[in-house]
Amino acid sequence: xxxxxxxxxxxxxxxxxDTIDLAALQSxxxxxxxxxxxxxxxxxxxxESASLDRDERRTVISAVTEVVAGRIPVLCGIATPTAKQAIxxxxxxREAGVDGLMVLPPLNYAGDPNEIELYYRSIGERAGxxxxxxxxxxxxxxELGTGVIARLAGEVQSVVAVxxxxxxxxxxxxxxxxxxxxxxxxxxxxxxxxxxxCAGATGWVSGVANVVPADCVRLYEACLVGALTDARSxxxxxxxxxxxxxxxxxxxxxxxxxxxxxxxxxLCRAPRLPLTDAEEDRLAHAMQMLQAQPVS
Numbered sequence: 185x186x187x188x189x190x191x192x193x194x195x196x197x198x199x200x201x202d203t204i205d206l207a208a209l210q211s212x213x214x215x216x217x218x219x220x221x222x223x224x225x226x227x228x229x230x231x232e233s234a235s236l237d238r239d240e241r242r243t244v245i246s247a248v249t250e251v252v253a254g255r256i257p258v259l260c261g262i263a264t265p266t267a268k269q270a271i272x273x274x275x276x277x278r279e280a281g282v283d284g285l286m287v288l289p290p291l292n293y294a295g296d297p298n299e300i301e302l303y304y305r306s307i308g309e310r311a312g313x314x315x316x317x318x319x320x321x322x323x324x325x326x327e328l329g330t331g332v333i334a335r336l337a338g339e340v341q342s343v344v345a346v347x348x349x350x351x352x353x354x355x356x357x358x359x360x361x362x363x364x365x366x367x368x369x370x371x372x373x374x375x376x377x378x379x380x381x382c383a384g385a386t387g388w389v390s391g392v393a394n395v396v397p398a399d400c401v402r403l404y405e406a407c408l409v410g411a412l413t414d415a416r417s418x419x420x421x422x423x424x425x426x427x428x429x430x431x432x433x434x435x436x437x438x439x440x441x442x443x444x445x446x447x448x449x450x451l452c453r454a455p456r457l458p459l460t461d462a463e464e465d466r467l468a469h470a471m472q473m474l475q476a477q478p479v480s
Contacts, residue, residue: 185368186284186314187257187345188386189222190400192393193230195439196244197450204240206247208448212394213251215447219397221256222387222404224248225286228261229323230391232435235453242276249281257283259316263323265291267306274311284314286347286389289326297332301339308342316345319355320372330355334362347372347389351430353379360384374426378419381407391429392422394449395441396474424470433459437467444471 194213197205213224226248227233227241236244241260249258260277262285264270274285287307289300308315317336319328327350328336336343348355349372359369360383370387371380377388381404393400399418406415428437436459439449452458459467 185386187223187259187316187368187370189388190220190393190397190404191223191225191257191259191370191387191389192216192221192397192400193225193228193261193389193391194248195394195435195442195449196227196231196236197439197448198453200451202453204243205448205450206243208450209244209247210251212442212447213248216394216397217252217255220401221393221397222401223257223259223283224252225259225261225389226282228286228389229263229320230394230435230438231261232453232456233261233263238272238276241273242280245277245280245282259284259286261286261318262307263288263291263318265293267303270303270307271310274307274313278311278313282313284316284344285311286316286318288318288320288324289328291324294326297335300326300328300332301335304336304343305340308340311342313342314344315340315342316347316368316370317343318347318349318372320347320349322351323349330358330362333359337363337367344368345370345386348380348385349373351376353383356380356385357383374429375423377403377422377426378407378415381415382412391434391438392426394438394447395425395445396422399474421473421476424473425467428467428470433463437463440464440467441471 197208321327345368353376368386403418442449
């Protein structure tokens with residue numbers, strides 16, 4: 185497996201002057217590696233990639249790979265309207281030393297299967313890196329159904345995995361059944377991680393893992409050995425926070441949770457605003473649940 189286990193989607197902390205807090209970013213990354221996570225994604229949705237210009241993307245990716253120093257795989261998230269822009273981002277990422285790419289279908293255009301295949305093929309051929317396709321129709325406007333993913337797995341050598349974030353946990357088993365044993369299927373939504381692992385997902389690209397990375401690793405390890413009683417107990421504690429992942433304010437929620445858990449979430453970049461009082465209350469409940477019945 186290229187991308188097994190727990191893979192936090194790293195946040196990009198901003199300072200009050202709207203610049204990237206590189207010291208905080210690298211401190212977070214070091215803490216995640218020390219907690220035992222198995223990989224990282226930089227410049228994904230959680231990393232506010234749409235808010236970053238090309239130079240800032242290079243800066244973030246380079247900062248992450250510098251700290252990781254080859255200890256675990258690092259992926260670069262790519263979400264763009266055009267192959268030309270995606271290829272540029274991918275080449276930047278390769279130069280920064282990443283191990284793979286996590287790529288949404290082209291934005292703002294519902295391409296047909298031929299166009300989607302060509303998009304992924306062109307990125308893979310020009311970048312020379314393995315690709316994790318990213319099925320998130322809410323973000324891209326394109327549903328990578330089981331048939332399309334199976335086609336990519338079979339026809340595009342560089343597409344070796346998919347992050348499944350449609351919100352329908354049944355898709356994980358469907359994709360596994362339609363692809364070969366060497367194709368990896370990863371959970372992409374935090375509130376169906378247990379279901380995904382039990383269905384055969386090899387990993388979890390996670391927001392919750394930014395907040396409680398060691399607990400997420402324990403959940404993964406419990407699922408691997410079939411210790412479902414322990415896994416269910418851990419998962420129930422995580423679920424109130426995990427459910428905040430599938431909301432428009434996921435970045436704000438997880439950054440605030442990180443601040444409260446001893447990491448540095450930092451500020452968000454406009455147009456994102458701070459959480460309202462009601463949203464802070466919802467987060468407070470989720471954080472209380474995380475602390476309940478601690479795992480020994």
